Amino acid sequence: MTSGMLQLKPECQAQHDVTDPVICVENLHKVYDLGEVQVHALRGVSLKIFPGEFVAIMGASGSGKSTFMNIIGCLDRPTRGTYWLDGQDVSKLTKVELAHIRNRKIGFVFQSFNLLARTSALENVELPLIYSGVLHEERLGRAREALRIVGLEGREEHYPSQLSGGQQQRVAIARALVNNPSILLADEPTGNLDSRTSIEIMEIFQRLNREQGLTIMLVTHEPDIARFARRTVVFSDGKIRRDAPVESMADASLVLAGLPPVVENENEEDRA
Numbered sequence: 636m637t638s639g640m641l642q643l644k645p646e647c648q649a650q651h652d653v654t655d656p657v658i659c660v661e662n663l664h665k666v667y668d669l670g671e672v673q674v675h676a677l678r679g680v681s682l683k684i685f686p687g688e689f690v691a692i693m694g695a696s697g698s699g700k701s702t703f704m705n706i707i708g709c710l711d712r713p714t715r716g717t718y719w720l721d722g723q724d725v726s727k728l729t730k731v732e733l734a735h736i737r738n739r740k741i742g743f744v745f746q747s748f749n750l751l752a753r754t755s756a757l758e759n760v761e762l763p764l765i766y767s768g769v770l771h772e773e774r775l776g777r778a779r780e781a782l783r784i785v786g787l788e789g790r791e792e793h794y795p796s797q798l799s800g801g802q803q804q805r806v807a808i809a810r811a812l813v814n815n816p817s818i819l820l821a822d823e824p825t826g827n828l829d830s831r832t833s834i835e836i837m838e839i840f841q842r843l844n845r846e847q848g849l850t851i852m853l854v855t856h857e858p859d860i861a862r863f864a865r866r867t868v869v870f871s872d873g874k875i876r877r878d879a880p881v882e883s884m885a886d887a888s889l890v891l892a893g894l895p896p897v898v899e900n901e902n903e904e905d906r907a
Contacts, residue, residue, distance in 0.1 A: 655722060657817055657850050658684040658707060663716035665702050665873075676702040677713070678873035684818075689844045689851045691861035691881070694870030701822075703870065704854050708741055708820050709733040721817050738766055742811030742819045746826040748803045750795045750810075756782060757791040760810045767814060781809035785839055801832035808839060818850045819843070825860055831894060837863040838887035863887055 665677040677699050684690055694700040705711040706718060709725060712733075718726045725736055737743075750759050760778040769777070782791055785805040795803050804824060811819055821840070825833035841863060843849045853864055861867055862885045869877040 654685070656683040656719075657686045657721055658682070658852075659719040660706075660713075661717045663703070663706065663713050663718065665699075665706065665711070666714045675873055677706075677716075680716070680873070680875055682868065682875065682878070684850060684852065686850055687844070687848045689840070689863075689865045690853070691864035691867045692852060692854045692870065693856065693858075693861055693867060695856070698870040699873040700854055700870040702873075704820060704822060704852070707818075707852065708743060709737045738763060739814065740817045742814065742816035744804070744807050744811050744819065744821040744824045746823040748795070748800075748807045748827075750803055750806055752795055755792050755794055756787060756798065756806045756809075759795075759806055760813050763810060763814045777813050778809070781813045782806070784812065784843075785809045799832075800828050801835060804828065804832075804836055805839070808836075812843070812849075816849075818852060821851065821853045823854055823856070825855070825857070831891075833860065834863075834887050834890050834894075838891060841887050 659682075661681050663677050663680040664675070667674040667676060680699070680703060692700050692704060702711070706713055707720075709720075709728075710733075712728075713726055716726065717724060720736065721740060723736075725733065728736065751762075757775070757778050760781050761774045764774040764777060779791060782788065782805075785808050787802065787805050787809065790798065790802065793802075795806070798806065804827075807824075819840075824840075825836055828836065837860065840851055840853070844851050844865075851864075853860070855861055862881060862883075864881055865884055866880050867877070868875055
């Protein structure tokens with residue numbers, strides 16, 4: 636090998652070791668050019684997320700957290716800096732390549748559920764597998780299993796209009812899981828839910844993190860939701876201002892057990 640071919644390996648590049656980060660960003664900048672004005676959304680962010688972590692991303696509006704999550708989700712590209720996902724530098728991939736990475740490696744859960752209204756729960760969960768070219772029988776099996784994991788056995792043929800908000804979010808989580816992603820990105824997943832249902836959703840996330848080792852990044856502005864994560868990263872003015880383990884992490888299953896019992900004649904779908 637000639638000296639001209641020799642390159643130093645970036646800190647983020649995978650070493651094929653179980654301790655390698657699943658996400659690693661170095662000196663990430665994002666600048667939006669709005670004509671005569673440039674908006675610096677991210678200012679030199681560096682962060683590592685390791686397999687099996689459950690991280691809450693927090694910050695006020697305009698702090699940079701949404702821009703950061705869009706880059707992590709391969710929905711946007713940084714102006715400067717490096718982003719490694721599962722050992723692959725995705726910073727400069729084309730839109731088509733980013734779409735491929737999103738479908739294979741990242742599961743998304745949004746505040747608004749983003750379900751197709753005229754499509755059953757099972758068909759909504761199948762969609763990522765259709766885009767991946769998975770055959771029909773395998774699609775059905777994997778979609779049914781994903782719905783079982785989130786507690787929706789028996790509701791596979793229900794349409795979103797026949798499901799409560801909590802049940803619709805469970806469908807969205809199942810859809811995010813069906814391609815066996817490296818990481819689950821949840822953007823304000825409890826923002827449209829009542830407090831009890833929010834805790835139920837967090838119980839699902841904690842169970843997936845604990846039992847399946849799924850890496851989860853959760854965007855939230857609610858401290859009561861962030862306490863269910865294991866680590867909190869706080870953004871302000873495009874920079875990380877705090878990155879620390881959660882003290883006294885809450886166990887969602889125990890919190891649910893301590894809530895008043897649901898009234899027997901309460902409609903099940905209203906509280907699911």
